[in-house]
Amino acid sequence: MQDISGDQGVLKDVIREGAVKYSGYLEHMDKPFDSNCFRKTPRLMKLGVDITLWGMELGLLSMRRGELARFLFKPTYAYGTLGCPPLIPPNTTVLFEIELLDFLDSAESDKFCALSAEQQDQFPLQKVLKVAATEREFGNYLFRQNRFYDAKVRYKRALLLLRRRSAPPEEQHLVEAAKLLVLLNLSFTYLKLEQPTRALHYGEQALIIDQKNAKALFRCGQACLLMTEYQKARDFLVRAQKEQPFNHDINNELKKLASYYRDYTDKEKEMCHRMFAFCDNGPTVGEK
Known part of the structure; x- marks a missing residue:
């Protein structure tokens, strides 16, 4: 996996190059705890406004249109030391699968x-x-x-x-x-x-x-x-x-x-x- 944060906090694995679809997974879990893949039309998300995870923002900035990639976000780049109870335990590294369908520089x-x-x-x-x-x-x-x-x-x-x-x-x-x-x-x-x-x-x-x-x-x-x-x-x-x-x-x-x-x-x-x-x-x- 490619280190895109410089401190091993955000690791990236490109699956396919090429509005954002994403799914978030906890370790050893097959079902995502968060996903927008089931929406008929994926929502437009604005960098710096709509994206709350620092790791996801860094990940998106490294992607190209049409690219599908997996990211490992250490707690610092995800939900922090407290996590997000009851869904996300404290100090949890999470896996996100993200597909950049399209982007506009507005x-x-x-x-x-x-x-x-x-x-x-x-x-x-x-x-x-x-x-x-x-x-x-x-x-x-x-x-x-x-x-x-x-x-x-x-x-x-x-x-x-x-x-x-x-x-x-x-x-x-x-x-x-x-x-x-x-x-x-x-x-x-x-x-x-x-x-x-x-x-x-x-x-x-x-x-x-x-x-x-x-x-x-x-x-x-x-x-x-x-x-x-x-x-x-x-x-x-x-x-x-x-x-x-x-x-x-x-x-x-x-x-x-x-x-x-x-x-x-x-x-x-x-x-x-x-x-x-x-x-x-x-x-x-x-x-x-």
Whole structure:
């Protein structure tokens, strides 16, 4: 085992290189006394905040994304001389099996976002772009976990930073390019949240930056279809198809639109038929 603390207090054995899953074991015990492996979505844990064992924090800092490793934590790096009765006896060395599923370096972003607007303005544009990119990356991570509400919060933080920041004309295109990506993310996220009005809003904001952006046109078309605004949906989707004629998703959405519109017109015809039938068969003025 590799000594990563320098005093034999934290020993590491790499099982496989490559949010954190962990299981803690006492000596000679097969069942873990602590584990988050049974959660459907492993919880995000922030170094220096959510991790209470010094040994686990040191261990995580030594790991790479996707790595699975076992650690031996001496009492100094685990539960100390008192332990954690009744589960952990005093002066106990514990074995932890930890898998680092993923990680995001958000420390710089968190510090920047905690500053006032005036303090943020003192930093160069590249710093703002980097922080916004980190927030967007965090949003993407949450989106992949189907945590759409949390993803939306991160995307909005990124968008706020970019909208607040003024840039010289020769660098404005960098801000617009970053905003475009975030707006597209927000549009898609609101579709997942079943809020098509908001999805359309952010899709149209993206089109202000790039009026021929196929993804923005597609998102707007999807939103309009959900709102049963079939003509607007068709206009957006046809424009998207013009930009990417062989895009499978766009072509399928147009087929879905045609099917929905056909069902809609059939129902309209049926309703009109019933109305006229009622008028033809109903009582006339003067009848008793």
